Amino acid sequence: MTTLITNIRQLINTREQNQLLRGKALADLPVIDDAFILIEDGIIAEYGAMYELELKVPQLPKVIIDADGQLVLPTWCDSHTHLVFAKTREEEFIDKIKGMSYAEIAAKGGGILNSAAKLNAASEAELFNSAWQRLEEISKLGTGAVEIKSGYGLSVEGELKMLRVIKKLKEKSSLSIKSTFLGAHTYPVAYKEDHQGYINSIINEMLPVIAKEKLADYIDVFCETGFFSPPEMETICQAGMSYGLKPKLHVNQLNSIGGIESAIKLNAVSVDHLETMTDGDVKLLSSSNTIGTLLPTAAFFLRMNYQPARTLIDNNCAIALATDYNPGSSPSGNMNFVIALSCIQMKMLPEEAINAATINGAYAMELEKELGSITIGKKANLIFTKPIPSLAYLPYSFGNNLIDKVMISGEFI
Ligand code: NIG
Ligand code: FE
Secondary structure, three states, X not given: OEXXXXXXXXXXXXXXXXXXXXXXXXXXXXXXEEEEEEEEOOEEEEEEEXXXXXXXXOOOOOEEEEOOOOEEEEOEEEOOOOOOOOOOOHHHHHHHHOOOOHHHHHHOOOHHHXXXXXXXXXXXXXXXXXXXXXXXXXXXXXXXXXXXXXOOOXXXXXXXXXXXXXXXXXXXXXXEEEEEEEEEOOOOHHHOOXXXXXXXXXXXXXXXXXXXXXXXXXXXXXEOOOOEOHHHHHHHHHHHHOOOOEEEEEEOOOOOOOHHHHHHHOOOOEEEEOOOOOHHHHHHHHOOOOXXXXXXXXXXXXXXXXXXXXXXXXXXXXXXXXXOOEOOOEOOOOHHHHHHXXXXXXXXXXXXXXXXXXXXXXXXXXXXXXXXXXXXXXXXOEEEEOOOOOOOHHHHOOOOOOEEEEEEOOEEO
C-alpha cells in the first residue's frame, strides 16, 4: 500500500544520513517547509518540498492525505522505561508529600521491593494486559519505540516472568520494543545479607535461561550507594556480555560513585539518570561513545535537582531523553512532558530536546537504522500535530495534548 501525505506545513527532522548528535549539532534540526512524504508498505519511500512533488513522485498513488497545514515529525523514541509492573504506588507518593525520603521509603520495604512483592503475586496475563494498556497510552502520546526493563521480579521466576511478558509485547505490538534485563535493580529480601548469593543467582540461574529463550537485548544494573557497587556492576555486566547482552545502565542518580567510569570501560550503550555528575564524570562521558540518557520526569517527581543538560551538551556529550516510566519515580510515560521539562527546567532548546527524544533516543536503543528521523528506508512512524504556530510551541504549551494523530508503520493508530 502506498500513501502520499501532502501540504505538511513543516516536515521535521529530515535527514539523509544518520549521525549521533552531540555538542552544537544537537541544535541542528532539519525542517522542510510546505512538504510531502510518500509511504510504501509502512516505510518512508520519498519526501521533499511540495514544489518537488511532480519530479520526485511522477505517478501519484490512489491514497492521498492532505495534512492541511499540520506539522509532521518522527515519533518519540523512549529509550528507558519500566512499564511492566503490577501495581501503582500512590501510598508512597503521599508518604513523600508528608516528608519521607526515597531512601527511608526503600528502607521500610517500600520502593522497588514493594513493586517486587506485587509483581511476584501477579500472573503473566495480568502483567501483559496492564502493560499493553500502557503501550496503547504512550503510543497515543506519540511514542513509536520503547525500551522496557525487568527488575521488579528479583527472583528467578519473577524476572523470567517479566521478560516473557516483554517478549510477548514485542511480538504483538506494532511499536518497536527493546528488552533489558535488570535483575540487579536491588537486593531482594531473601538475599539482604548475602549479596554475592544474589549476584550468583543472576549469573548462574537467570542469565543462561534469558540467553536460551532470547529474552533480552540489554543488561542493566542500578549502580548506587546501598544498591550495586561499580565492581558488582562490572561482574554482572561481564556475565551478561558473554551472552551478547550490551550494558545500558542506571548510574549517578543519587551519588557519583564511579559508575560512569565503569560503564564507559564496559562500553555501555547508555548511562541513564545522571542527576549527580562531577566534572570528571562529564569529561569521561564526553570522550566516549556512550550516550547519556536524561530522565527529567524522575527528578521532577522526586523533587531532585535536574540533570545538568546544558553542561553535558556544551561539553560535547551525546544525550538522549526518556521517561523512566515506572510506578516509583516517574509514573508517566509522556514524552511530550519530558520534552517540555527539558526546555523549561534544563534549558534545552526545543530543537535539542526533539533531537534528543528522536534520533539520539533511537541510537540509545540501537534502532537508528529504522527510526528516529524522516529518512528514506526508515519506518513511517509519524506524529501529526494539531494546528500550532511553531515547533517551539510544543514544549512551550506544556501539559496540553498537541498531537492530532499518530502513525505507526504507515497506519494511523
Ligand atoms: O529508574 N532508580 C532505580 N529504578 C527506578 C525506580 C524504581 C522504583 O522506584 O520502582 C528509576 O528511577
Ligand atoms: Fe529507571
